Amino acid sequence: MKKVVLMALALGLSLPAMASEKVIDMYKSENCGCCSLWGKAMEKDGFEVRTHVMNDQALSALKEKHAIPAGLRSCHTRLPVI
Structure with missing residues (x-):
């Protein structure tokens, strides 16, 4: 029973991380x-x-804040969701 509870807890905690990907x-x-x-x-x-x-x-300013090199900048930027 403990294994089932631990597995469910582990899966539940990982779902938000999987969704944010x-x-x-x-x-x-x-x-x-x-x-x-x-x-x-x-x-x-x-x-x-x-x-x-x-x-x-x-x-x-956003690109400067996230240290995006000038040679890699464009009109749009994608940042990871945290």
């Missing part, structure tokens, strides 16, 4: 349309995309 937070420029296409492609692949529209200054 399919969620994407996408931060995108308010001035670009291609970001929406990328988001739709991710949804087609089974991800839930949470879109955050930002002005260019705020988006640049």
